[in-house]
Amino acid sequence: MPSSAGTGFQIEGRRSTSTLNDVxxxxxxxAYCGPFVISAxxxxxISKIEDEIRRYREMPEGRKPxxxxxxxxxxxxxxxxxxxxxxxxxxxxxxxxxxxxxxxxWMQKPRNAWANYILAIHKGKEGHWILIKxxxxxxxxxxxxxxxxxxxxxxxxxxxxxxxxxRDRAI
Numbered sequence: 053m054p055s056s057a058g059t060g061f062q063i064e065g066r067r068s069t070s071t072l073n074d075v076x077x078x079x080x081x082x083a084y085c086g087p088f089v090i091s092a093x094x095x096x097x098i099s100k101i102e103d104e105i106r107r108y109r110e111m112p113e114g115r116k117p118x119x120x121x122x123x124x125x126x127x128x129x130x131x132x133x134x135x136x137x138x139x140x141x142x143x144x145x146x147x148x149x150x151x152x153x154x155x156x157x158w159m160q161k162p163r164n165a166w167a168n169y170i171l172a173i174h175k176g177k178e179g180h181w182i183l184i185k186x187x188x189x190x191x192x193x194x195x196x197x198x199x200x201x202x203x204x205x206x207x208x209x210x211x212x213x214x215x216x217x218x219r220d221r222a223i
């Protein structure tokens with residue numbers, strides 16, 4: 053559910069607003085970063101989002117393994133099923149890890165404060181998805197709640213790719 057009321061329009065029975073959605077983890081277990089950021093964008097539950105990712109992965113009917121690692125095409129496809137699209141804004145994959153900007157340095161640059169940005173960052177040796185809107189972030193480390201980036205756990209992490217999430221006006 054949205055964390056606060058706002059004006060918006062209907063998408064699949066849900067009221068789409070400009071407010072920040074807390075993650076709805078209805079699975080009873082730990083969920084991973086891909087479904088977390090999609091839930092924060094759309095307001096839908098983790099179980100519904102994992103079902104969409106499994107459908108995209110063409111899992112056999114009735115098989116429901118936990119969705120762990122997600123690729124950008126899987127995140128994009130799940131967002132599309134809820135009326136959003138994800139556009140690559142910047143990639144730093146061609147640069148050495150130390151040459152890539154940190155989350156904190158990226159936050160200092162001008163960008164649309166009203167847009168949702170999904171960032172692929174390095175967390176240890178693996179990639180990790182986080183969601184940024186304005187000066188707030190949401191991910192598994194914030195337990196699905198929105199927190200100021202300056203208070204968040206990833207300020208020094210290096211960015212791999214930046215995606216802007218937009219509502220698909222064709223729906």
